[in-house]
Amino acid sequence: MEVLGRRDILNIDRALGLYRVLDEDGNPVAGEPSLPDKLLLDMYTYMVRARILDGWLLKLQRMGRVALHAPNKGQEAAAVGATLALKREDWLFPSYRELGALLVRGMTEEEILDRALTTIDDPLKGSDFAIYGHRKYNIVPAPVPVANQIPHAVGAALAAKIMGDKIVTMTFFGDGSTSRGDFHTGLNFAGVFKAPVVFVNQNNQWAISVPLKRQTASPTIAIKGVAYGVPGIRVDGNDVIAVYTVAMEAVERARSGEGPTLIEAVTYRLGPHTTADDPTRYRVEEEVREWERKEPLRRMRRYLISRGLLTEEEDKALWSEWEKRIEETVVKVLEKPPLPPEVVLEDVYEEPPWNLREQMRELRDSIRLLKELGVELE
């Protein structure tokens, strides 16, 4: 039987294997990675910030101040490592579990909290259609339904290509998303038209309560790209250096016109799917404990310490500094006033038509009257 010639380009072996720079205990598996010290420390800091912020969002949800939160714990490396490969002018199409990616793009904890608590400074003005997003940082708001952002990222990439913009788009999605049509449509289209897009699949083993083995019969998720002519790379998603390395390669490929790449970052969601989920009902404690040992922050900390870039004391200081800063931000954001009700009518049209202006006037009158009557607005 003759093997088709594209085997080398599609690199089936990379789609079936597992790329890794550090082992589970933070030891380099094939020599020291040649990355600048500052970048390595930045990777770790972003992950620490994401971890702390994640804990606060959970707490704030339990206090009834945040409607819903999808915990990130355990998945910081994939978000941080992949996003670090982007340039400022590139565009991010996240899902709802990438706090680290938002931070890397430059969004601050305060801006993220403004969004989560829908304060007067909420960049998305209280809209329910999406989770996080910020135009200033080229972050397209993450839709609530899974996988919707995949065709968006492909379309934006293709548009940029047609217009001659040398930008790349990157989109995140989970293992559950790979069962949706949007994933297949997006990959197929991107493959055919060589769209400059990087697909980052966060394979965290569970789509709410559906385990990976019930999600797909494919040996890996990365292999799914091959059928669409999109190279797939399977990477240890809890190894931030490895994720960064494969993402750099994918981003460069996209920017140089070679087309899309599918990255499968193998990771694990240590917390519940969302604050409305109880994972103890569907998965065993041993599995969680096993992945806790493999979690990304512990691994990177051990590597940085062994490489002499970080001491135990500096690590403690880093944590307490960010814990303090983020707590201060939380307290500050909690004191902000909520969004005014009028925003529900804003951003529908660039220039509101007469009927919308009339509604806005009526709304303002009603609000004024209610205030005069002493009615509390919720």
Add this chain to the structure above:
Amino acid sequence: MPVVQVKLPDIGEGIAEGEIVRWLVKEGEAVKRFQPIVEVLTAKATVEIPSPYTGRIHRLLASEGDTVRVGQPIVEIETDTAEPGEPQEPVEKVREQTVEAKTMQEAPARGPTAPPSQGTARVRAPPSVRLLARKLGIDLSKVKGTGPRGVVTKNDVLAYAEAQRSAPQPAMQVAREVGVQEERIPLRGVKKVMAERMVEAKTRIPHAYVVEEVDITELLAVREKLKPLAEEKGVKLTVLPFIMKAVVKAIREYPLMNSSLDEERGEIVVRKTVNLGFAVDTPHGLMVPVIKNADSKGLFQLAREVRELAARAREAKLGLDEVRGSTFSISNYGSIGGVLGIPVINPPEAAILGVGRIRREPRIRDGRIEERSLVYLTLSFDHRILEGGYATRFLVRVKELLENPILLLAGDGELD
């Protein structure tokens, strides 16, 4: 240092209530803002709720195992300092609002909306308008709806509120004042007697209960046949005399039902005649007139006496001897509407029979679905005097007699 109440927060996605699994703090314990204080089990998961304040736990308002609604206060915290940005409500103010809410019949959080007022025609209004009216303390039934089919709109409520605001007695203020005001009614007369007797009954008598469903379709048919005869004798025949007849007949076979306990001497006193008390709902309170020697009276006589005594009870013209000496009582709340009640024994009697509303419902008879007339009988009995088996057999006998009117009315003089 102010004491503030912490309410069960809205922890998202349709959660209306939660069960307190474990308190992580004790009363008197210092607590930091954001520190987890309680574990709550919701329909979705067990979650830790952090404290919104720094201070000291003043009082836990819910116990482990309690189910609390979202928005219900669960703990009081004595705060060190007033922390801005948190919705702080001093305890007194919160209480005031609670009273107001009750007066205004506010529904529990996320529960079904209570009608804005009782006894008025149903008001058509969307939920948002009902909420607005409730917040403004406006009785929606007083607002004229201008929407389709008289639907009350938001503008109607706002217009009404504005009109009230300029009127001498603003509705909003009235409602708010009503919320904190109270009326004090002295407990006296019939009401006082009821209160004392009920305390005696419920504290001294260990009540036990048994319920039967009785098919009175045939009995009602018999009543229809007897009606002309009864009218000839000037008697209005209701179902109650039939039940009385069944009770006295059954008591003949189960004499302990007609007894009382002499606690001092430790003896059960079995009464040789049946004096039947029956509860009458009168404008001045609950009265229990007594049909003396009911066991020696015919159906029509019982009907006559029921009618006369009830009328006199409503006019408050009962003599003392007409309300004393009952040995067994019947409470016919079903005539008002209760399907099933659990009556309280009229001391010193051994038992009381509760009669529920007559319902028309399908039942299977001889393999066919038929519409039948059914009634629940509840027997509350003194478990010091009567065993459950004995009481149940008595009730079953009452049921048999009512379901077989021939048995009930067979015998010399039963009718008259």
